[in-house]
Amino acid sequence: MLYTTTSILKLKRDLLKITQILDVESIRKDFPILKREVNGKPLVYFDNGATSQKPQVVIDAITNYYTNENSNIHRGIHTLSQEATNAYEEARKKVQQFINAKHSNEIIFTKGTTDSINLVASSFGKKHLKKGDEIIISTMEHHSNIVPWQMICEEKEAILKVIPINDKGELLMDEFKKLLSPKTKMVAVTHVSNTLGTINPVKEIIAEAHQKGALVLIDGAQAVPHTKVDVQDLDCDFYAFSGHKMFGPTGVGILYGKEAILNNLPPYQGGGDMIKTVTFEKTTYNELPHKFEAGTPNIVGGIGLGVAIDYMNSIGISTIEAYEHELLAYATKQIKQIEGVRIIGEAKNKASVLSFVVDGTHPSDIGMIIDKLGVAIRTGHHCTEPLMNRFNVPGTARASFAFYNNEEEIDIFIAALNRAVTMLK
Numbered sequence: 001m002l003y004t005t006t007s008i009l010k011l012k013r014d015l016l017k018i019t020q021i022l023d024v025e026s027i028r029k030d031f032p033i034l035k036r037e038v039n040g041k042p043l044v045y046f047d048n049g050a051t052s053q054k055p056q057v058v059i060d061a062i063t064n065y066y067t068n069e070n071s072n073i074h075r076g077i078h079t080l081s082q083e084a085t086n087a088y089e090e091a092r093k094k095v096q097q098f099i100n101a102k103h104s105n106e107i108i109f110t111k112g113t114t115d116s117i118n119l120v121a122s123s124f125g126k127k128h129l130k131k132g133d134e135i136i137i138s139t140m141e142h143h144s145n146i147v148p149w150q151m152i153c154e155e156k157e158a159i160l161k162v163i164p165i166n167d168k169g170e171l172l173m174d175e176f177k178k179l180l181s182p183k184t185k186m187v188a189v190t191h192v193s194n195t196l197g198t199i200n201p202v203k204e205i206i207a208e209a210h211q212k213g214a215l216v217l218i219d220g221a222q223a224v225p226h227t228k229v230d231v232q233d234l235d236c237d238f239y240a241f242s243g244h245k246m247f248g249p250t251g252v253g254i255l256y257g258k259e260a261i262l263n264n265l266p267p268y269q270g271g272g273d274m275i276k277t278v279t280f281e282k283t284t285y286n287e288l289p290h291k292f293e294a295g296t297p298n299i300v301g302g303i304g305l306g307v308a309i310d311y312m313n314s315i316g317i318s319t320i321e322a323y324e325h326e327l328l329a330y331a332t333k334q335i336k337q338i339e340g341v342r343i344i345g346e347a348k349n350k351a352s353v354l355s356f357v358v359d360g361t362h363p364s365d366i367g368m369i370i371d372k373l374g375v376a377i378r379t380g381h382h383c384t385e386p387l388m389n390r391f392n393v394p395g396t397a398r399a400s401f402a403f404y405n406n407e408e409e410i411d412i413f414i415a416a417l418n419r420a421v422t423m424l425k
């Protein structure tokens, strides 16, 4: 379907209204990488689903830490160690407030979403899973919310069940309810799909699962950077996300878990910091959150993540959400004007992800051509191979937006895409 000039103009006006709340041009100045050129063209960075760019305040915090504060934490009485410990624990509190966790000891620092999910699958699985138990995931999961469950299911002879989706990329909730049974021990689903952009009805999923006595893990990797997350309101048992997708450093992430549930899980890894006392005969474990944080952590990563949260708060998550919603609507209408483009993922409730295929072309060819024009998008299966099989495509091209992207960049992307399609046909 082609859109009229009037409807595109209306979208432009909507975007303009929002840019009056959100000063995108001044925000863009906070991200030094956005000034660079790629292949002689201004960079248009639309690969935010893979990782986001970092504002200067985060980069400065990292430099400042190594320049002035570097020290190990939780183990020194000297000033530097205390300063580093305070900064790291302060960051934990910022995360707690950001997702509205009840206690800061429910915030476990990990390497990222993948690490967080592996922690739960391994610790929960070892203690609570037995032969014939069931775990439910969905068709649209990232491999990191599939493979850890497959591994523990294999070990424990438990069964993995999968919630199907419709052609728009929405979960079939009736099918989900049918899959739930007293055998279900865990439901692990993504809040927002990295490939489709679908925002799943996680609150409803959690309530349904709890009724059957199952626990719920939410993969929030693509939700936290774009939408307000309140873990108490959701009532999830676990919530996992990554620092690098929310304008913080790589190598740091979060596992939120309810205190009572975490207390009832065995440690994931053994080593320094996670113990209370060690003898060769018996070791006792530290309290939360340290029980799950063996070894020297990514201290600067945690501190940088805290600064990224401050930065997001300074803009306001609801402003971010509203602005990105307009960006997505604008990009969606524009891309539909290009003949042969098919959007993969047309859920009613969507975050700022635009996956598509173009008849008769391969996504990676499109990605390569538009990269020459300075536009960075992701192509391939996006670590969601079962989802690609569901849609019967080998991969998609995916543009994913952040609040520092603007309408002009979408215009550049659309022009580049038009050129690529013309070349490839």
Ligand code: 7TS
Pocket: 049, 050, 051, 111, 112, 113, 114, 115, 142, 144, 145, 190, 192, 193, 194, 195, 219, 220, 221, 222, 242, 378, 382, 383
């Ligand atoms: N879950 C979802 C929904 C994701 O999108 C990703 C990463 C992960 C888990 C894993 O996160 P990590 O930080 O531990 O690697 N998604 C993507 C992507 O869409 N393109 O590159 C990485």
